[in-house]
């Protein structure tokens with residue numbers, strides 16, 4: 001095999017596309033807070049998801065017209081609901097990157113409502129282990145998003161079944177690695193919002209890095225590395241807020257077995273991968289409660305690569321390699337165990353003891 005490609009253009013376009021989409025989701029969130037968008041009919045969710053999907057896919061199609069995209073949403077609800085469509089379009093049409101040159105790299109503003117709907121529907125790839133496929137979750141962690149807590153825009157490029165580029169936009173994660181991770185609007189009280197918002201990215205074989213969301217120009221990228229806890233007694237683990245998505249009680253039993261004493265860091269979305277890659281916590285456990293649930297591949301592609309490139313190991317809960325070439329879901333896997341490479345084996349042993357049988 002030749003030296004790994006550095007995918008510099010893919011990483012740049014993906015990072016800027018995710019940045020543009022986060023500007024959009026923040027607009028949606030603020031319109032929601034100000035009450036101009038009704039909260040009861042769940043439309044903020046769809047307004048956020050649809051618009052972010054359109055903005056990212058349009059940027060990918062402009063730059064890589066031959067690539068496939070597999071994304072979570074599709075446009076039929078917007079096509080049949082002109083009022084919702086107009087709300088989305090009104091915000092989508094206002095969004096651009098602060099830097100004009102970067103904005104034009106993404107193809108500039110979307111032309112009209114039809115271009116927006118077409119972009120949304122260009123995300124129908126069925127996945128697989130051949131060719132180049134972008135996996136996109138335009139908003140992962142909807143509940144976190146609505147709460148003013150953690151959510152992520154998750155974009156990964158999968159080539160022949162392997163994740164080669166990953167970008168996670170985390171508008172509510174701190175850039176500073178000593179800052180606290182908030183998980184709701186009320187957590188923000190007394191905290192300065194200026195330091196919030198980060199984009200994480202990684203290229204296979206080339207490391208992972210972080211940059212502030214709001215940077216105006218220039219690289220300002222900083223490589224990141226996971227902590228390598230000297231002892232598990234000082235480690236902390238991360239899990240979802242929703243007990244329906246993973247088993248808090250089993251995750252607690254695993255942590256106890258490992259001698260972890262710190263309480264879990266609970267947050268929504270793929271931002272959990274970013275949190276451990278940054279060293280804000282150490283281990284991400286996602287033990288399925290419902291064994292028939294298949295994880296969507298767009299929920300994991302970007303975070304998986306970012307953790308691997310920051311010095312981590314990621315497998316499923318049975319210790320198997322995560323297979324991104326099985327279609328739109330991780331059909332060959334159950335759950336996720338992500339940890340610094342040096343302790344991943346120990347974590348898996350504890351998982352097996354509590355859950356594996």
Ligand SMILES: Nc1ncnc2c1ncn2[C@@H]1O[C@H](COP(=O)(O)O)[C@@H](O)[C@H]1OP(=O)(O)O
Nearest residue numbers: 140141240241242244245267268269290293299
């Ligand atoms: N039963 C389930 N088990 C595991 N994950 C789930 C389940 N239902 C939905 N999800 C997904 O979990 C992710 C967020 O979970 P968490 O924040 O707990 O990590 C979302 O992508 C969500 O999918 P979806 O995006 O379709 O809502």
Ligand SMILES: [Mg+2]
Nearest residue numbers: 137140141299
């Ligand atoms: Mg998701």
Ligand SMILES: [Mg+2]
Nearest residue numbers: 072137139140
């Ligand atoms: Mg989603």
Ligand SMILES: [Mg+2]
Nearest residue numbers: 072139141142
């Ligand atoms: Mg969803």
